[in-house]
Amino acid sequence: MATFIFGHTTPDTDSIIGAISLSYLKNQLGEETIPTRQGEINPETKFILEKFGYKAPELKTSYAGESVYLIDFMERSQSPKDIDEATILGIVDHHKLGDLTTATPLEMWVRPVGCSNTIVKQMFDYYNIEIPKELAGMMMCAILSDTVIFKSPTCTKEDTKACKELAQIAQIEDYKALGMEMFNVKSDVLSATKRELVLRDFKDFNMGGKKVGVGQLEVVDLSVFDNMKDELFSEMKKLKEEGSRDTVLLMLTDIIQEGTQLLVVSDDISKIKEAFGVEIENNQVWLPKVMSRKKQIIPFLEKVF
């Protein structure tokens, strides 16, 4: 019986490409695996899949009775609802140690790097398995996406090294130009509904028993949001009510200016002020240099929650 490999709910590029790349590696190692996804493909990922001629993994949201590998997450709140009825054989991830547990020993490749595909690249090297040219191109794009073309504070030497080696395999010389092309696709926020925007890269966390959702949109120019903030706030409020969340945050990240306009909807806004040591006016605040949810937002929320 095949083993399924998938990333978190509301998959981003790293989750989708990671499921494909890890599945390819595992199959080469003699396991029978199938990459799947828990949700819709975002525009950036669609652009990458089309560019390199790959199909999106199949949508699958239930895994009871199955064996699975998880990529790019280990939080219960980002898992399928029936994850407890699945057998987790392994996890490849670059986030904090989450609240998933297992009944049996497993395999975990977890590193404090900028992208799960950097770890998958290291696994290919460890097992001495060749990466097909087009797959290498997609993995390279995942690293450029997760590290915001190396600008994110989460980016490590291991990420740039893996990215450059993948670019070589993919025979792509100007990989930074491709990265910018990708972020231009990502910056197209006008053709989506406001709900789609808030949910495009949205993750829930369990913080001291409270549900906290944090979305992020990365664009090359923040002014695209100028006339839609009221509508974004209104969607955030709806999400907060529907999901019984304590707090919903939306990071509007400007990858050129290198900073984040944080939109806040919360039962207790004083906690958010405390977390970042800032004043919050009209439910928003500019956080200079902040580009990473997992490194510059989540740990500070964890402290106050």
Next chain:
Amino acid sequence: MATFIFGHTTPDTDSIIGAISLSYLKNQLGEETIPTRQGEINPETKFILEKFGYKAPELKTSYAGESVYLIDFMERSQSPKDIDEATILGIVDHHKLGDLTTATPLEMWVRPVGCSNTIVKQMFDYYNIEIPKELAGMMMCAILSDTVIFKSPTCTKEDTKACKELAQIAQIEDYKALGMEMFNVKSDVLSATKRELVLRDFKDFNMGGKKVGVGQLEVVDLSVFDNMKDELFSEMKKLKEEGSRDTVLLMLTDIIQEGTQLLVVSDDISKIKEAFGVEIENNQVWLPKVMSRKKQIIPFLEKVF
């Protein structure tokens, strides 16, 4: 500031030698680390340390404000009490995914193999760092101990491979003889108090909100326990009360006969019967072929709790 590296409470050989071997590796990689331990050294570990001329790591039970690496565990119930006030930089382990969590990304080397030192050996290989002869001997002994000289169902090809390579580095030809010598030391249960015996290799687990403690004693001949079972039961009952445990189990494992006499003290003995599909008479039962707590006991308890 140095980072501390330590194994679980009531440390076994893998926990102690793993702290030493991982610390040596990390120091070679340019980090400043110190191996420590959470509890007393058992007779087997003492024998190994003396044989290879190493000192025991320092006893240290509080880690608030410190950075740490964990080896051979990732369960809250096996952690120092103030683990939440420490920063976990990484985990090297071969058990199930436990209930520890972190606020920040970390490094995890977790494999479903028989021994943590097998993983540390693979890390030495990955980083291309040479292992000193005496350290290799100790790591080899840890693998022989955890895999019961390759007899445990937890033993994998990776364990035997690592063990043989370590034996070569240590220049020890008859490593199985050394293994038996080690188990003879381990089998000396007459010079210890009954409480020391029950606690010698004892681990607590959180199972569905209930505290379940499972100890294990591995000997070359089960008859050494013939005249002390009443006293062992009496200590198990005391431990159950003192620690507000739901259940205390003691595995008396015969490594020659390859099976375990399981002693049971529980609020609900029917659960234990159900877990293993056996009748339990006089609070004990012989489980043929059962040698591994983590693979043949814990997963079945998890299912019923």
